[in-house]
Amino acid sequence: MNSSTIQNSKFVEKFTIIVAKLGNEIHLRSLRDAFSTLMPLYILAGCAVLVNNTIFS
Numbered sequence: 001m002n003s004s005t006i007q008n009s010k011f012v013e014k015f016t017i018i019v020a021k022l023g024n025e026i027h028l029r030s031l032r033d034a035f036s037t038l039m040p041l042y043i044l045a046g047c048a049v050l051v052n053n054t055i056f057s
Contacts, residue, residue, distance in 0.1 A: 022028060
């Protein structure tokens with residue numbers, strides 16, 4: 001491996017540790033779960049508006 005790959009690997013390892021700590025934060029985890037729960041509802045609502053405006057205009 002060349003020196004840039006080694007430095008990149010060290011950066012990725014440190015970045016992964018920091019991101020793992022942030023990912024385990026309870027407040028951020030609850031926000032992530034809430035958005036992942038609501039996202040399908042937003043998609044369905046968008047499809048309903050699309051069908052309403054195209055078919056039932």
